[in-house]
Amino acid sequence: MGLLRRRAGSTRVTAEGVTIPSGARDVREVYPDPLTTRQRWLLGLGALMLDPKLGSCARLHPAAVVHPERTAREYRASLKSLWEIDDLSSLLRALTSLLRVGHRGELVGALGHPPLAWDIARVAVLPRRAFAAGYIDESTAWELMEAAADAPYRVYDSWGSYVRDNLAGRNAWAGRRHDWMDQHVLRWWSPGMRDESPWQSVPWPAGRLPARPETRAARTGGER
């Protein structure tokens, strides 16, 4: 990799400043295939849930740096402790709960409207984390993330209005504004993230969404 320079020991640093510890790899090396516009749009819906210093929207896997053993273990631990997700069934239960109820109804009193973006962002990011944890395969993750795709573009008119409502919902749910969450927003909008951040590089759809990727049902002749 020409982009990488050597550091003392076996740690590497990419041209973007991402430190890659010994035994770990840049997510783009592990998953070399680039994403479609539609897929990058889906990743953008959940981007606020990722720390841009550690997370990535370059690939489906939400980590910028992937360690073959440690990363999946860490995602399993966080999904279990934060969401009680430890398999496909509990993931589907969580997604269904967010789509049906979420937090948006409870937050009407605080914001004057239900902050749909806060629930949708989590629907968009949980399948990525479940993929990283090894609970689902890549095509399943994309199919589940499609559940988040339609509602936001009917409600919001730009990445700006979506992100602002996502942040407002998150802050109202937490009961306060967190600096680190603001820092996520600032970094995803920063000029240095122009190519990686979907908010900057993928247009908000006007009138219709970017085309859907080929689905498993289509590939198998729509057997259901």
Place this chain on the structure above:
Amino acid sequence: MSAPDDRDRIPDDDLERAADVVSLYRRTMTDDFAGECEGFANALSVLHWAQGARGLADAARATSAELVEVCRRMMMMDQRRYRPALAAALRLAAADQRNARSALPLARESAALFGAAAEIDPGERVYLMDSLVLLSGLQADLRAPAEAHQTAERALAIGRRLVTEDPDGYRPALITALRRLGSGDLDPAVGIARGTDAVQLARQQARADIDSGLPLLVAALQDVSVRLAAGGREADAVAAFVEASSIQRHLPLPDTPDPARVPHSPRVPPGDQGDRVDTLIAVSDVVCQLRHRQDDPGAAAALPAWLARLGTS
């Protein structure tokens, strides 16, 4: 997180109005219980609904407990007339309880009263089914699978008979019963079978009445997807969830905001960190939109000015 509920959210001020009406009744009840009790019970029901819609679980639990006491007094006046009202109040109170052990006797009494009422008025059978569904879920929670199964089968037998008599009228109630029983049953195979029945009935309902049928079909598919995955049928589970999502695309999500009510301007006081973030979001958003529309001469001309503003924000 509160339980899924298909009731419309009520305006914020209705809770206060409902509480005012209950207060007015409380003042007159001591003088004329017999004359005012029905109105008071209705007012308590409305207040309970408003509290539930606002997520005020403790207040709703207190209101349903008071409603049970009022309905008990009413039933002492006229057993036949007020038995269904007490049965319904008990079901509300059971559903409000924090744990299955305290809810169980209330649900059991509700089912017994609705059973007695249904012998006199067959129209009460659908409410008997609902109480049995609740009771079965509580029995399952308390690890009494044999009792839970027996109660569920009794509920479903009633529901299936009702659908035979009036398919369009009672199919939605049976679908809901099957979904709840399918989600709560301890045996995955039984849960999947009930969930699959719910999906098939919801498809029939969608063919008969698309407006009521599609939301039921989405809910039934989502529920059965969870059970299919738990039963190891992962491909079927994902397919059911994906089908639910593709149908949902044609329906509004519950609690989807009106686009006109979503604020597009900063909501935080000027000068703090939030103001900087909101400004950055607003400016960055415009810059990116213009960048994507560079084939538009007007937009392209405005881009440098916006970039300069972003640099100084």
